[in-house]
Amino acid sequence: MSPLDDTATEELLRTAGLRSTAPRRTVLQVLEDHPHQTAAGVAELLGEAGAGMSRQSLHNVLEDLTRTGVLRSIQPVGSAPRYETKVDDNHHHIVCRECGAVSDVACATGRATCLTPASTPDFAVVEHADITWSGLCVNCAPTTTR
Template identity: 75%
Template sequence: MSPLDHAESEDLLRAAGLRSTAPRRSVLQALEDHPHETAAGLGDLLRAAGHHLSRQSLYNVLEDLTGAGVLRSIQPAGSAPRYETTVDDNHHHIVCRGCGSVQDVPCAVGSAACLTPASTPGFPVVEHADITWWGLCTTCAAAPGSDHDTAAHPRRNA
């Protein structure tokens, strides 16, 4: 991803109705460089870059940015919430069941997976579907002794 410069971060925050603060810009930059990161991972990245935010400040920034639609939060099964800056499309995700890495998957065009529910009792407005695929990344699939048996992992058969 291309890094956000200071002015782009400010414009993005102001367009969302937020003040442009150093912690918010730092979080945006960290997520541009490391998409799908957890709050704990972001804290480590920010400290390594010389930005010292308390845990509470980091969570406040993530809540503000997610609430304003600047960030998207996803939570694959068994994972802490992960954050990304790609919010303007309906992409999906694939998660490595070995190392937990997450990658974006563009939405299929044409006959897509079940994106339209057959019925939505009590929900007259349906906005989008979140689809998560599970598999092994290249590194984990090549690891000696990697387990390819889906019978032992029910989530793989879902």
């Protein structure tokens, strides 16, 4: 992915009601470049870039960015939450059940999956559906299935 523009990043944070701090901007850039990371993965990438921060600070940043809709959090079965900057659409995910690799999947057109609930008891607003498929990535699938 391409680097986030500093001005756009600052505007994104301010629009979300957050101060534009160096830790928030750095975490956003890491997740823009490396989507679907766990907190541990983000911490490792920050350390490699010489921008490490305490575990608590990182979790606070991830919580703030997720709570305000700047980040999206998904939690595939058997995985820690994973974070991404792609929040402006209703895409879905496919997860390798062997190595845990995650890829984005665009919404189906034509023969759509169940994206609208049959009923919404006690809910006035329904925002989106989170659909996660599982399978084997090309690196983990046996050569006979390729």
